[in-house]
Amino acid sequence: MAGKRKLANNPERKELRRCSSRVQEQRQKELDEKARLARERLKSHSDKNTENGESQEKVEEAVHVSPKRRSPSTLTKMQKGKKKGDFYASGNGVDEDAHHKVRKNLRFFNKQYLLMVQAKLSRPDLKGITEATIKTIFQVRRANAVLYSRKRIGDLPGIDVGHRFFSRAEMVAVGFHSHWLNGIDYMGTDYKNEYSSYKFPLAISIIMSGQYEDDLDNADVVTYTGQGGNNLCGNKRQIKDQELVRGNMGLKNCLDQNVPVRVTRGHECKSSYSKKVYTYDGLYQVNFVYGRIPKSTSEIQGLVCEDISKGLEAKRIPATNRVDDPPISPSGFTYINSLKVVPNVKIPKSSTGCNCRGSCTDAKKCACAKLNGGNFPYVDLNDGRLIEPRDVVFECGPNCGCGPECVNRTSQKQLRFNIEVFRSPKKGWAVRSWDFIPAGSPVCEYIGILRRTDDVDTIIDNDYIFEIDCQQTMQGLDGRQRRLRDVAVPTETKVSESNGEENAPEFCIDAGSTGNFARFINHSCEPNLFVQCVLSSHQDIKLARVVLFAADNIPPLQELTYDYGYTLGSVHGPDGEVKQLTCYCGALHCRKRLY
Numbered sequence: 001m002a003g004k005r006k007l008a009n010n011p012e013r014k015e016l017r018r019c020s021s022r023v024q025e026q027r028q029k030e031l032d033e034k035a036r037l038a039r040e041r042l043k044s045h046s047d048k049n050t051e052n053g054e055s056q057e058k059v060e061e062a063v064h065v066s067p068k069r070r071s072p073s074t075l076t077k078m079q080k081g082k083k084k085g086d087f088y089a090s091g092n093g094v095d096e097d098a099h100h101k102v103r104k105n106l107r108f109f110n111k112q113y114l115l116m117v118q119a120k121l122s123r124p125d126l127k128g129i130t131e132a133t134i135k136t137i138f139q140v141r142r143a144n145a146v147l148y149s150r151k152r153i154g155d156l157p158g159i160d161v162g163h164r165f166f167s168r169a170e171m172v173a174v175g176f177h178s179h180w181l182n183g184i185d186y187m188g189t190d191y192k193n194e195y196s197s198y199k200f201p202l203a204i205s206i207i208m209s210g211q212y213e214d215d216l217d218n219a220d221v222v223t224y225t226g227q228g229g230n231n232l233c234g235n236k237r238q239i240k241d242q243e244l245v246r247g248n249m250g251l252k253n254c255l256d257q258n259v260p261v262r263v264t265r266g267h268e269c270k271s272s273y274s275k276k277v278y279t280y281d282g283l284y285q286v287n288f289v290y291g292r293i294p295k296s297t298s299e300i301q302g303l304v305c306e307d308i309s310k311g312l313e314a315k316r317i318p319a320t321n322r323v324d325d326p327p328i329s330p331s332g333f334t335y336i337n338s339l340k341v342v343p344n345v346k347i348p349k350s351s352t353g354c355n356c357r358g359s360c361t362d363a364k365k366c367a368c369a370k371l372n373g374g375n376f377p378y379v380d381l382n383d384g385r386l387i388e389p390r391d392v393v394f395e396c397g398p399n400c401g402c403g404p405e406c407v408n409r410t411s412q413k414q415l416r417f418n419i420e421v422f423r424s425p426k427k428g429w430a431v432r433s434w435d436f437i438p439a440g441s442p443v444c445e446y447i448g449i450l451r452r453t454d455d456v457d458t459i460i461d462n463d464y465i466f467e468i469d470c471q472q473t474m475q476g477l478d479g480r481q482r483r484l485r486d487v488a489v490p491t492e493t494k495v496s497e498s499n500g501e502e503n504a505p506e507f508c509i510d511a512g513s514t515g516n517f518a519r520f521i522n523h524s525c526e527p528n529l530f531v532q533c534v535l536s537s538h539q540d541i542k543l544a545r546v547v548l549f550a551a552d553n554i555p556p557l558q559e560l561t562y563d564y565g566y567t568l569g570s571v572h573g574p575d576g577e578v579k580q581l582t583c584y585c586g587a588l589h590c591r592k593r594l595y
Ligand SMILES: C[S@@+](CC[C@H](N)C(=O)[O-])C[C@H]1O[C@@H](n2cnc3c(N)ncnc32)[C@H](O)[C@@H]1O
Pocket: 008, 426, 427, 428, 429, 430, 463, 464, 519, 520, 521, 522, 523, 524, 582, 583, 584, 585, 594
């Protein structure tokens, strides 16, 4: 991995209320109407039962789920032999190892999913994506890679209230909700041994898709229409009676026995990215832990600069400061959005490209795909996602026949996320996104002045120098782990044979006085971005572009970080003494020092 040899604070969560008052009024009217319909339905249902004097059999079940956390005593009383702790994970931020496992599990799923999409589809359409998703779920199950394969009641360790899933498939992969389509997930009698004192089936998780006519989502109370009888292919309206069996019975049993159910809401994320994400709201504690995304600059709190890029990026990049008094804004640098090269660095001539037209799709014919080991490193999904980190990615370049929209130019496209530079209490400036970033998406290239490393050796205090050490990664030098090994680097690619000192990075990117927003991205020992070397116009690995990609699905407002990769003890002061810098990333396995 490339890194800053010389040279996360927890995401800030805020309370939200999402809509403006006018929108809220309108929304409230709709909710009231839904509530009225649900009440009528409940009333007619209970009238019917009273009239007939029979137990509930064929009903359209609308279930009130109260999300208030019940008192421990009630729980203990209700659940003979079960302690209250049995149903709840140890709480936000406590079970960090479990968070780690969840992240690892989702990384595995995402990689399998992207590989599956690539194997199945050259131009993904909805049908193909659905097929790929289902196949990936089977694959993950077959590999016994579902993290919580045994169903459980209540919270799952490592998945906090407010957790955002990018898709339902992710929920299945981690074992949070084991049905890919059904809104209710429940336990059958095969779980009797674990929960012996209960009447089965028992629901464990519901998903509010927001698509059904009687579902009512009032933030602190939700009314959930049971499953079955909907016109699934059409307008989702109720066309048949539902039956009080399986999931519906499971939900009723939970309410009767006071057993918690996980509640997840499907949200359309109203960003330029507009995709559906799923937010786990918890049953007994609905708290909106994700921040409210400002609609205009006037809504941004602590705004100190409307756009640090001064119009150079496709989207404005505001800077905020709610730490200093009086608030300062980022200064002392000039924003640029493409590399500047000093005269004593010579960029090699552009290499010959592929002969494709439009977007490269046929890996057997595309010369650039061949450089990548016979396949494309990206999948044409969500504007291009990198399947996994590689030693080096060969993108299409100036001499290729394909157009600017080609998927194999993913990292060259303009900024696609709404980025904010914000002041953090201990690390100076930091960066986050207002949009959800899917794993494998490019976030930005590290931009600055391309220099010879020898020329910056004399600069003592420059925190913004990034050494291009792709070669070190490829050769596994300095204890670095090699990445994807099955890609033979083509002979045209310049990789020096030598080891050791003489193989130290020859070039670096200096963003001290001029650069893009990447210069504000801080280090974390457990980062959500990774560094990827990319070659697009030539094949000299020592002069590769340095691009930061999302390692995970990154929820809005989580600080963006990568691992600077310093070797401890490698930084010396002017007196020759080893310099140290304390790390404030806040990760469980933090190395405590940057260098
Ligand atoms: C490339 S700059 C990042 C942006 C910087 N925070 C700023 O205000 O411009 C690198 C410097 O940020 C600070 N920094 C980055 N990550 C840090 C961390 N995890 N803990 C402490 N300081 C950090 C250190 O001062 C480091 O030298």
